[in-house]
């Protein structure tokens with residue numbers, strides 16, 4: 001560990017903090033410093049990335065948040081592959097019809113990205129499905145249907161982002177590529193009425209943190225987006241006070257440009273701050289949803 005002196009000096013304090021964190025997490029200081037250096041390099045590369053306006057792959061792009069994000073990226077000059085089962089896409093984006101709950105659908109999307117013939121600068125794992133599943137109501141007759149619906153949720157919300165990460169990493173711009181995983185506030189505290197959805201989002205949040213560390217040496221950034229309540233088909237009928245999908249997309253792009261690791265638009269930022277000081281309060285609120 002480097003000895004640091006001069007507690008009044010800002011650089012000294014930052015170094016002391018790095019050393020303290022390295023000791024706390026049992027990380028060699030050289031590793032900590034190299035991760036910081038890599039992140040700084042990624043920040044510089046973002047300027048180039050934005051000017052180059054590269055290829056973006058957005059899943060769940062036919063409706064809701066994914067569609068708004070795809071439209072905003074097209075407006076910024078990106079070439080966008082907009083994936084969904086229907087293949088519907090906003091003007092200027094190229095629709096790719098694929099069922100991402102299946103291996104064949106995921107392979108088709110990776111192939112579409114490969115065929116685009118240029119590096120992928122941005123992968124947004126956004127497609128998601130939320131089911132209200134009541135395991136207490138499971139009977140021998142109802143159990144298979146509950147199991148099937150749960151398996152579909154896991155396949156789309158968790159398996160698809162994991163498999164697409166594996167499929168797209170070899171195609172990504174290095175350095176400078178970014179993977180965005182759209183999680184949820186329920187990743188931190190589950191919503192009991194949507195138990196499998198909550199579990200998949202917690203899994204995706206955990207996977208995001210692991211990938212951030214694994215992919216940093218390749219110069220790839222991995223970002224978590226935590227939406228608040230956003231007015232889309234998924235929240236139809238319970239979207240009073242919800243953020244609009246367009247405003248959500250604008251905040252995501254601003255967060256990416258600012259180099260944030262976690263982007264929490266609208267009220268989500270407040271909830272995450274509250275969660276740091278009073279997690280029991282947030283947990284109680286989520287449980288009541």
Ligand SMILES: NC(=O)c1ccc[n+]([C@@H]2O[C@H](COP(=O)([O-])OP(=O)(O)OC[C@H]3O[C@@H](n4cnc5c(N)ncnc54)[C@H](OP(=O)(O)O)[C@@H]3O)[C@@H](O)[C@H]2O)c1
Pocket residue numbers: 059060061062063064065066083084085086087088098099100101126127128129130156182183184185226227228229230231232233234235
């Ligand atoms: N809305 C919210 O308040 C909120 C809050 C927290 C987190 N989120 C997360 O944000 C993401 C987007 O949510 P949203 O509200 O925009 O959802 P949405 O309006 O229901 O849109 C879902 C998108 O996913 C696509 N999709 C569904 N099943 C698919 C499949 N098997 N294969 C490929 N694409 C599929 C749909 O298109 P097709 O039907 O054409 O396939 C659609 O484009 C999700 O991950 C969700 O969990 C949303």
